[in-house]
Amino acid sequence: MAATPKAAVECNVGPIRFLPGPNRGRYPHCHSVYVEGAGVLIDPASDRERLTRLRDEEGVREVWLSHWHEDHFAHLDLFPDAIVRIHPADAPPLADLEVLMDWYGMDEPENRSLRERWAEYIVSGFHFRPRPESELSFFAPNEEIGLFPGLSARVLHVPGHTPGHVAFFFPEPSVLFLSDYDLTPFGPWYADPASSLTRTIASVRALQAVPARRWIPAHDGGVLTEAPPALWDAYIEVPLSRERKILDFLSEPRSVDDIADLWLVYRKPREPLDFYRWAERATAKKHLKRLAERGLAVCEKGLWRRA
Numbered sequence: 115m116a117a118t119p120k121a122a123v124e125c126n127v128g129p130i131r132f133l134p135g136p137n138r139g140r141y142p143h144c145h146s147v148y149v150e151g152a153g154v155l156i157d158p159a160s161d162r163e164r165l166t167r168l169r170d171e172e173g174v175r176e177v178w179l180s181h182w183h184e185d186h187f188a189h190l191d192l193f194p195d196a197i198v199r200i201h202p203a204d205a206p207p208l209a210d211l212e213v214l215m216d217w218y219g220m221d222e223p224e225n226r227s228l229r230e231r232w233a234e235y236i237v238s239g240f241h242f243r244p245r246p247e248s249e250l251s252f253f254a255p256n257e258e259i260g261l262f263p264g265l266s267a268r269v270l271h272v273p274g275h276t277p278g279h280v281a282f283f284f285p286e287p288s289v290l291f292l293s294d295y296d297l298t299p300f301g302p303w304y305a306d307p308a309s310s311l312t313r314t315i316a317s318v319r320a321l322q323a324v325p326a327r328r329w330i331p332a333h334d335g336g337v338l339t340e341a342p343p344a345l346w347d348a349y350i351e352v353p354l355s356r357e358r359k360i361l362d363f364l365s366e367p368r369s370v371d372d373i374a375d376l377w378l379v380y381r382k383p384r385e386p387l388d389f390y391r392w393a394e395r396a397t398a399k400k401h402l403k404r405l406a407e408r409g410l411a412v413c414e415k416g417l418w419r420r421a
């Protein structure tokens with residue numbers, strides 16, 4: 115079991131201001147960060163009223179997105195005049211709602227209704243407005259950004275959760291914004307078509323090696339004042355133990371639906387059922403592909419078994 119990290123509900127570390135999202139920043143919310151003196155807001159999907167006040171009273175010059183997911187851009191529409199920066203690999207879904215839906219991989223015929231409902235929710239619940247590439251600015255690979263004398267930000271490209279996921283390290287106050295490598299007991303999400311569990315694990319280990327003294331995940335907890343090795347190990351163990359269970363289960367030929375029926379991600383059926391089934395299937399398919407690549411599983415006539 116992971117050691118329980120110490121967490122503060124809200125705190126500033128030097129000019130780095132933690133803006134907690136509602137309900138501990140759980141989906142559909144996240145935590146935001148505001149860099150005082152620089153007017154930089156990271157992941158504008160925390161409290162909408164608070165972000166509106168921040169814009170009106172203190173000003174937001176730039177919005178930085180850690181990645182393309184809706185629970186990180188939900189209130190981006192409040193900042194039409196701000197420079198919006200993202201890694202170029204994550205730009206396509208922001209430009210087009212249909213591309214965004216494609217990036218979720220809801221392309222099977224049985225998911226047509228889910229896709230339509232989900233697209234409506236992205237617009238109504240997350241205020242999606244298309245942002246073509248011409249309206250975005252891009253982070254350069256591992257860019258170091260001077261914010262003002264005595265404060266810089268390193269943009270760390272940590273793909274896996276999404277291809278263009280970035281984390282932000284502020285070396286002077288030793289603060290690392292982890293975004294969705296959030297060290298929660300739920301573990302990482304790697305079920306999008308362009309997600310990779312293998313790259314997720316490499317990115318988590320890369321983030322673990324950053325010499326930070328405060329860690330800010332985008333969900334749950336708060337500002338972590340310690341992040342012991344056991345916490346990182348437990349986070350990676352979530353998908354790895356899932357994968358071991360799947361490999362055990364493949365002692366008999368199994369379909370993707372058989373694996374989804376195990377509810378290895380959400381533990382039990384939840385509503386809306388078609389959404390959670392889709393997530394279980396997408397996750398199962400990711401593991402099966404990884405097992406096949408390593409020569410541990412094969413598929414014959416739609417059924418998977420151990421190699």
Ligand SMILES: [Zn+2]
Binds near residue numbers: 181183275294
């Ligand atoms: Zn995400």
